[in-house]
Amino acid sequence: MTIHKGRGFACINYPIGMNLGGDPSQALVHSTPDGKFMVALSSIDLGQGMKSVTRQIASETLGVPVEDVYVDTADSDTGPHCMGSFASRGTHRVGNAVIRAAAEARKQMMEAAAEELEVNASDLDTDGAGNIHVKGAPGRSITVAETAIAAQFKQGRTLSGRGIFLVPPSEADPETGDMTPVTCFAHAALVIDLEVDDETGEVEVTEINSAYEVGRALNPKLVEQQLIGGAWMGVSHALYETTEPYYPRRDHGPEDFNTYLQPGPGQITPHHIAVLERPAEDAPFGGKGPGEMCANPVLPAVANAVYNAVGVRCDQLPITPEKVLKGIRANGGARPQGAR
Amino acid sequence: MAKTPVTFTLNDTEAALFVDPGASLVDVLRRGAGDLTPKQGCAQGTCGACTVLIDGVPHLSCLTLAETVQGRRVDTAGGLADGPALHPLQRAFIDGFAAQCGFCTSGMLMAAKALLDHNANPTRDEVIEAISGNLCRCTGYEPIVDAILSAAAQMRGQPALQQGAL
Amino acid sequence: MVAVETYQTVAEAAAGLGEGARYLGGGTIVMRQVNYGDQGFHRIVRAARPERGIGNDVQGLRIGAGTTMADILAHAELSFLHPVAGQIGGPAIRNMATVGGNLFAENPYGDMAAALLALDAQVIMAGGQTHPMERFLADRKHMRGLVEAVSLQRPQPGAFYYRKVSRVKPKGVAVITLAALIRGGEPRVVFGNMAAAPMRAHAAERALGGGVSEASIAAACAVCTEGLSPTDDALASAWYRAEVAPVHLRRMLESGGHS
Numbered sequence A: 001m002t003i004h005k006g007r008g009f010a011c012i013n014y015p016i017g018m019n020l021g022g023d024p025s026q027a028l029v030h031s032t033p034d035g036k037f038m039v040a041l042s043s044i045d046l047g048q049g050m051k052s053v054t055r056q057i058a059s060e061t062l063g064v065p066v067e068d069v070y071v072d073t074a075d076s077d078t079g080p081h082c083m084g085s086f087a088s089r090g091t092h093r094v095g096n097a098v099i100r101a102a103a104e105a106r107k108q109m110m111e112a113a114a115e116e117l118e119v120n121a122s123d124l125d126t127d128g129a130g131n132i133h134v135k136g137a138p139g140r141s142i143t144v145a146e147t148a149i150a151a152q153f154k155q156g157r158t159l160s161g162r163g164i165f166l167v168p169p170s171e172a173d174p175e176t177g178d179m180t181p182v183t184c185f186a187h188a189a190l191v192i193d194l195e196v197d198d199e200t201g202e203v204e205v206t207e208i209n210s211a212y213e214v215g216r217a218l219n220p221k222l223v224e225q226q227l228i229g230g231a232w233m234g235v236s237h238a239l240y241e242t243t244e245p246y247y248p249r250r251d252h253g254p255e256d257f258n259t260y261l262q263p264g265p266g267q268i269t270p271h272h273i274a275v276l277e278r279p280a281e282d283a284p285f286g287g288k289g290p291g292e293m294c295a296n297p298v299l300p301a302v303a304n305a306v307y308n309a310v311g312v313r314c315d316q317l318p319i320t321p322e323k324v325l326k327g328i329r330a331n332g333g334a335r336p337q338g339a340r
Numbered sequence B: 001m002a003k004t005p006v007t008f009t010l011n012d013t014e015a016a017l018f019v020d021p022g023a024s025l026v027d028v029l030r031r032g033a034g035d036l037t038p039k040q041g042c043a044q045g046t047c048g049a050c051t052v053l054i055d056g057v058p059h060l061s062c063l064t065l066a067e068t069v070q071g072r073r074v075d076t077a078g079g080l081a082d083g084p085a086l087h088p089l090q091r092a093f094i095d096g097f098a099a100q101c102g103f104c105t106s107g108m109l110m111a112a113k114a115l116l117d118h119n120a121n122p123t124r125d126e127v128i129e130a131i132s133g134n135l136c137r138c139t140g141y142e143p144i145v146d147a148i149l150s151a152a153a154q155m156r157g158q159p160a161l162q163q164g165a166l
Numbered sequence C: 001m002v003a004v005e006t007y008q009t010v011a012e013a014a015a016g017l018g019e020g021a022r023y024l025g026g027g028t029i030v031m032r033q034v035n036y037g038d039q040g041f042h043r044i045v046r047a048a049r050p051e052r053g054i055g056n057d058v059q060g061l062r063i064g065a066g067t068t069m070a071d072i073l074a075h076a077e078l079s080f081l082h083p084v085a086g087q088i089g090g091p092a093i094r095n096m097a098t099v100g101g102n103l104f105a106e107n108p109y110g111d112m113a114a115a116l117l118a119l120d121a122q123v124i125m126a127g128g129q130t131h132p133m134e135r136f137l138a139d140r141k142h143m144r145g146l147v148e149a150v151s152l153q154r155p156q157p158g159a160f161y162y163r164k165v166s167r168v169k170p171k172g173v174a175v176i177t178l179a180a181l182i183r184g185g186e187p188r189v190v191f192g193n194m195a196a197a198p199m200r201a202h203a204a205e206r207a208l209g210g211g212v213s214e215a216s217i218a219a220a221c222a223v224c225t226e227g228l229s230p231t232d233d234a235l236a237s238a239w240y241r242a243e244v245a246p247v248h249l250r251r252m253l254e255s256g257g258h259s
């Protein structure tokens, strides 16, 4: 038996969002009478951090503490419209909509505070800690809570805002096919190290090294979490997961998680990540979002690493021990593709 | 068909319910007792999201015939916190970003609690073994393993471990 | 909807079986069938006090059918079975899954049954009849009644070999399972997931008859799939199983037995 080491590389340019006749998302922001702010979205958070990041964006734009902002994504029937949580579009599309909605709400908040302080709204600023003060005179101030109470009960004014961000439809030039379907790309490069057992075809990933360019990492811990979990999913897709193990035949599909395989906690792979921050111009505070591409480059990198290790080129996923072993047999033995 | 009366201790309170014959414990906990912390991910025993402790020992509540907990003690993630004070495991999961969608979290917490209840100083491999029946689709497991080790350290009175560095 | 009937002992439950009934052991397989509305039965029969635990009888060790995998792991005397029990499911499954249920568990399950077949265990029915594991497994679809216990002789230290080939670590179900008892003159070699139920590889046993050596291992591996009939499933194809069975048999025998 020989264990062959292999290394594979892949990189990706990931278009943020999609464009099939325009890609819009909406956000609504309003204050409660006691100066908390609600952000209403139909952009579902399924663990990717939509609520955290839109909360940060709203708080930054409003100039109020993040603790005073609540994001509600509960019901896409009653919330403002969103195309959905897919195509890595959440931070970019929804974040931009939230900026617009929060900016409008902030404008009203500043006008309400100006009326209370008897100054011009343009002379006011927020301190991010729940106060609004006259620029250069921090002593002349009013709290956001007092402002909201005054707006609601005295001035009869709402502190609210509407936001929409639309990437308009982009028709293809009939002559050249030229079009601009997306406004920004995220980028990544990823290296997989793995080992292949040439008697059983078993593959074990031993290390991942990656560099991700995601615009500004608005929440670095969330970005890291996405990249680590996403790479695990990429390995899972590359080597394990299938509903049709004998595709194009449909038989013997797995019926549970004992037979629909995914790597277990005993297969945690060291993953070293470099996050490069190059804020995108049209992105909310420069953040493009890691999204789907945290899994995507893993698959070709694994395929390349298997080839590098034993000379078997698998062009169908997942790369099961069976396919690797068949390939080794077809080649008359393992053919390592050179020293590294 | 006649229902069966079942009484048991659910997180320090007495639960008395009528259950359908053949009903699973997870169903009865969620719909009968209103404890939504055990999740039903598969109803096949293969995901671990429904993990609860019965008399201190981890069981899959989807595979447990509800009437068999008569007179026994059932602990769920719903009983971990002491009022507003989170259990060290819950704290460590939050601090260590050990949950994304959160669907696996209740089961992970109970599998981890079962471990720490009788092994205050587990090795990394023992933690991995303890959660080996619990699937997580989101995290890649590493933050969960780190969080459990961190909670264990904290419960022994040591400072929380540094979470997996970027 | 199903009805649940609880008896005290396995013998009483066996008497209560009758039409449309399914016995509930640890429930790790039966409760899934209940949850998914299996129409094959409408009565669950269970015993409040099945035989659970490890004792001694004339045969040697006696393990109650209601003994769980966790019970086995808690028993130092059964250390040779720890690699088997310890790789069945995660901790929660091991607290529930019984030895009795494992004898009936279909592919890809049945790791304990494979080990017990290699160990030449006897199956003791609730009525007292006994069957050798080999006959029991071949006929299990038609078995009437309930299993009370299994009995076996403790293997000599290092005589019992076990290997479970699984893709998910640390816990996953088996692509194939291997177990062997190497004792003077009559070795037993068993494969799980290489036929409808765990099965002995008689040709490999003959090759190992003179003891374990480099040459006898090679000879055993060359013939080990004779008489076996692996099939395709979600985990692997029949082709793959047959290809790697000799590899894993060699690795198991070379890595030494458990005591």
Ligand SMILES: Cc1cc2nc3c(=O)[nH]c(=O)nc-3n(C[C@H](O)[C@H](O)[C@H](O)COP(=O)(O)OP(=O)(O)OC[C@H]3O[C@@H](n4cnc5c(N)ncnc54)[C@H](O)[C@@H]3O)c2cc1C
Residues within 6 Å of the ligand: A258, B044, B045, B046, B047, C022, C023, C024, C025, C026, C027, C028, C029, C030, C031, C065, C066, C087, C088, C089, C090, C093, C096, C097, C098, C099, C100, C101, C102, C103, C104, C105, C108, C109, C110, C111, C112, C145, C146, C147, C148, C172, C173, C174
């Ligand atoms: C997540 C998961 C992982 C698993 N991993 C493994 C694994 O790695 N290896 C493995 O071998 N199995 C595995 N299993 C399958 C199963 O848990 C075990 O095979 C277990 O030993 C079955 O025992 P039980 O008591 O739970 O069976 P039950 O579900 O109670 O019963 C199973 C069958 O056996 C019959 N039966 C039970 N006891 C008796 C008796 N005393 N007399 C007559 N008939 C009886 C029942 O009527 C039923 O038909 C796994 C299951 C799950 C859900």
Ligand code: FES
Residues within 6 Å of the ligand: B039, B040, B041, B042, B043, B044, B045, B046, B047, B048, B049, B050, B051, B060, B061, B062, B063
């Ligand atoms: S719901 Fe119980 S294990 Fe999945």
Ligand code: FES
Residues within 6 Å of the ligand: A047, B098, B099, B100, B101, B102, B103, B104, B105, B135, B136, B137, B138, B139
């Ligand atoms: S956090 Fe989503 S399944 Fe674990």
